Amino acid sequence: MAAEPSPSPSARPQPRADAARNREAVLAAATRAFATSDTEPSMREIARQAGVGIATAFRHFPTREALVEAVYRDQVVRLTAGARELLAEHPPARALRLWMDLFAEWQATKHGMTDTLLAMIDAGEISLAHSRQELLSAITAILDAGAAAGDIRADARADDLSAAILGMLAVAAKSGEPGQAGRLLDMLMDGVRPR
Structure with a gap:
């Protein structure tokens, strides 16, 4: 029996626009925080700077x-x-x-x-x-x-x-x-x- 072909990249589910924006916001906030902080900033602080909740930050970056x-x-x-x-x-x-x-x-x-x-x-x-x-x-x-x-x-x-x-x-x-x-x-x- 032949294996089913894997879905094409366009058939894969794409993240919702707001989820993609949140991920980019956390990434941008982390980049700024890492560049300006003398110590490693907390995930909570990065989430705050990104304007998202801590759960949203951890959803995109679990650790x-x-x-x-x-x-x-x-x-x-x-x-x-x-x-x-x-x-x-x-x-x-x-x-x-x-x-x-x-x-x-x-x-x-x-x-x-x-x-x-x-x-x-x-x-x-x-x-x-x-x-x-x-x-x-x-x-x-x-x-x-x-x-x-x-x-x-x-x-x-x-x-x-x-x-x-x-x-x-x-x-x-x-x-x-x-x-x-x-x-x-x-x-x-x-x-x-x-x-």
């Missing part, structure tokens, strides 16, 4: 780990999509500098979820290797376009650039000096321009 994973993955998608969008709208060197700012925002988002994120990475629940590869591919696309256009050095490598950005953002975060991250990233951009 703190589920929410942290969703925020983390959402930010990786935004970074990779952001690279393509910036490259479509700007010359490669400008796109790269703007993308560095997106990356800095992503780093800030992880601030209030660091403990949970590290525990999930240690437990193997989140793979950094996959996210790293996606981000390196995004950087490579910009670097390749820049090398072809002649406004980024042809020998610039995505892994080197990623390491430099991470190091500069870590130093700037510890200094607490407003504007230092931007100045460091500007200096890095000077280094990747052709000589």
Whole structure:
């Protein structure tokens, strides 16, 4: 007896519009809360900021780990999509500098979820290797376009650039000096321009 075909994606039930809005509201509130909080914010606080009840927040994200994973993955998608969008709208060197700012925002988002994120990475629940590869591919696309256009050095490598950005953002975060991250990233951009 032949197995019944699986339903097509369009035949699967779609979430109601209000449920999808609530999920996005919780995700956006969590992203903001993680970026601005010195400690990991509670699910209750995130639900309050999203304008939903705690039960609604838990319906979409049954655990703190589920929410942290969703925020983390959402930010990786935004970074990779952001690279393509910036490259479509700007010359490669400008796109790269703007993308560095997106990356800095992503780093800030992880601030209030660091403990949970590290525990999930240690437990193997989140793979950094996959996210790293996606981000390196995004950087490579910009670097390749820049090398072809002649406004980024042809020998610039995505892994080197990623390491430099991470190091500069870590130093700037510890200094607490407003504007230092931007100045460091500007200096890095000077280094990747052709000589």
